[in-house]
Amino acid sequence: MRGWIRTRRDSKAGLSFLAVNDGSAFDSLQVVAPSSLPNYADGVLKLSTGCSVICTGQLVQSQGKGQSVEVQATKVEVLGLVDNPDTYPVQPKQHTLEFLREVAHLRPRTNTFGAISRTRHCIAQAIHRFFHEQGFVWVNTPIITASDAEGAGQMFRVSTLDLSNLPRDDKGKLDFHKDFFGKETFLTVSGQLNVEAYCLALSKVYTFGPTFRAENSNTARHLAEFWMIEPEIAFADLAADAQLAEDFLKYVFKAVLNERQDDLKFFVERHDKSVVTRLEQFVGSSFERIDYTKAIEILEKSGQKFEYAPKWGADLQTEHERYLVEKHVGRPVVVMNYPEAIKAFYMRMNEDERTVAAMDVLAPGIGEIIGGSQREERLDLLDKRMAKMKLNPDHYQWYRDLRRYGTVPHAGFGLGFERLVVYVCGLQNIRDAIPYPRAPGQAEF
RNA sequence: UCCCUGAUAGCUCAGCUGGUAGAGCGGGUGACUGUUAAUCACCAUGUCCCUGGUUCGAGUCCAGGUCAGGGAGCCA
Numbered sequence: 434m435r436g437w438i439r440t441r442r443d444s445k446a447g448l449s450f451l452a453v454n455d456g457s458a459f460d461s462l463q464v465v466a467p468s469s470l471p472n473y474a475d476g477v478l479k480l481s482t483g484c485s486v487i488c489t490g491q492l493v494q495s496q497g498k499g500q501s502v503e504v505q506a507t508k509v510e511v512l513g514l515v516d517n518p519d520t521y522p523v524q525p526k527q528h529t530l531e532f533l534r535e536v537a538h539l540r541p542r543t544n545t546f547g548a549i550s551r552t553r554h555c556i557a558q559a560i561h562r563f564f565h566e567q568g569f570v571w572v573n574t575p576i577i578t579a580s581d582a583e584g585a586g587q588m589f590r591v592s593t594l595d596l597s598n599l600p601r602d603d604k605g606k607l608d609f610h611k612d613f614f615g616k617e618t619f620l621t622v623s624g625q626l627n628v629e630a631y632c633l634a635l636s637k638v639y640t641f642g643p644t645f646r647a648e649n650s651n652t653a654r655h656l657a658e659f660w661m662i663e664p665e666i667a668f669a670d671l672a673a674d675a676q677l678a679e680d681f682l683k684y685v686f687k688a689v690l691n692e693r694q695d696d697l698k699f700f701v702e703r704h705d706k707s708v709v710t711r712l713e714q715f716v717g718s719s720f721e722r723i724d725y726t727k728a729i730e731i732l733e734k735s736g737q738k739f740e741y742a743p744k745w746g747a748d749l750q751t752e753h754e755r756y757l758v759e760k761h762v763g764r765p766v767v768v769m770n771y772p773e774a775i776k777a778f779y780m781r782m783n784e785d786e787r788t789v790a791a792m793d794v795l796a797p798g799i800g801e802i803i804g805g806s807q808r809e810e811r812l813d814l815l816d817k818r819m820a821k822m823k824l825n826p827d828h829y830q831w832y833r834d835l836r837r838y839g840t841v842p843h844a845g846f847g848l849g850f851e852r853l854v855v856y857v858c859g860l861q862n863i864r865d866a867i868p869y870p871r872a873p874g875q876a877e878f
Numbered sequence: 879u880c881c882c883u884g885a886u887a888g889c890u891c892a893g894c895u896g897g898u899a900g901a902g903c904g905g906g907u908g909a910c911u912g913u914u915a916a917u918c919a920c921c922a923u924g925u926c927c928c929u930g931g932u933u934c935g936a937g938u939c940c941a942g943g944u945c946a947g948g949g950a951g952c953c954a
Contacts (some may be wrong), residue, residue: 442913450913497912519905520888525915526903528889531946649879650952661954804954849954
């Protein structure tokens, strides 16, 4: 047994009980260290929370209550002591998550972050497995990009220029020809446009990789660096997209329910009582599908007082989404066909010429969890929308090519991986769903 | 970025209307016990976030700043 000490309890019967954890499961293993060990006094009795050990012995049925098995140690090798136990930050007690964020290098040694890490891994594996089983190809879209995708938010600049001596052109403007890529480049805010090209060749594809947003938004739902999943399917419409989203989420949640019972039990005890029932209800229910226009009607007729009155043409507020999901329907809802003005240029124009084939999947207890759309595959209509939104077609030539050469109806959606982790684990803050959170003013570790 | 709240021991916090600091947990020491975040006793611990101001005197009041949390906007 190789791992780190969680607690040590001594018995004057000539024994010490070591709770040793190696992160492979939620529970620690109890190692019984007898005082007859040669290093008992100067080794075992010096062990405190956080020390690393290698214990050798026999796994036997436990003679005490509280665990089924334990190790009767014949050897306890102390690898690393804790310098000063008085200041070791991770104590065998409940810490606040805020405090643990300040010790991000040691928080994986806590019950909470061990459980989150294993669950995060389980979710990631389930996602890849789901797509793989369905015949999807994982496509790694570029992290450095020259396009600003859909104009979705602020981007991080990527440059090797000397900030203290920037090259200028005749007009005094920055000369990016001198930069590494010979043009302005940024970290990606979405792999969607790139993955569409692969979709229109491999039929079923997805991205799963890091994504960056430089917006100065400091909330429990935002990270500057996060992981995003974006499936894209060819020969598909919005209904197929919604069905994929439903199958996808249910598959992932089922996997967590099956594989991480130990960690889920802990989340229920310490973080969110409703974690397991919420996931069970989610996988057991069929999603309601509802048009945006209908949703506005429902909200208007609800008699509910909203801070912002629901109005056709405006985006749904968080309070609106919560009412729809939690009060009106009571299970996951897919809201479809939004007004074109509030949605991105690449979303497919509907026959009514006022809405586009966009969808949001709303889940009880969190709100929007997935956003997607059928893409505009008709070049003339795509150009029309780009013009309307004042996008420069020159920047999207290769994207327009996809509509010129063998275009087909296709659709996809995107979801933030950490938001999924937050939902599954019952967390409050997205900064606890990723090992080293990056946020405005926060790039420690 | 805006609004609100907060920052006191290693951690979680208390400290009333201004009079230079306390508890629980953790740590150390000892006792006790096949123990379970053990129990009991004793011991130690502080730039009261920073800078300035008011005052005889500031953890406490005022101003500015930094950081954090909650909410909003934006979004994944």
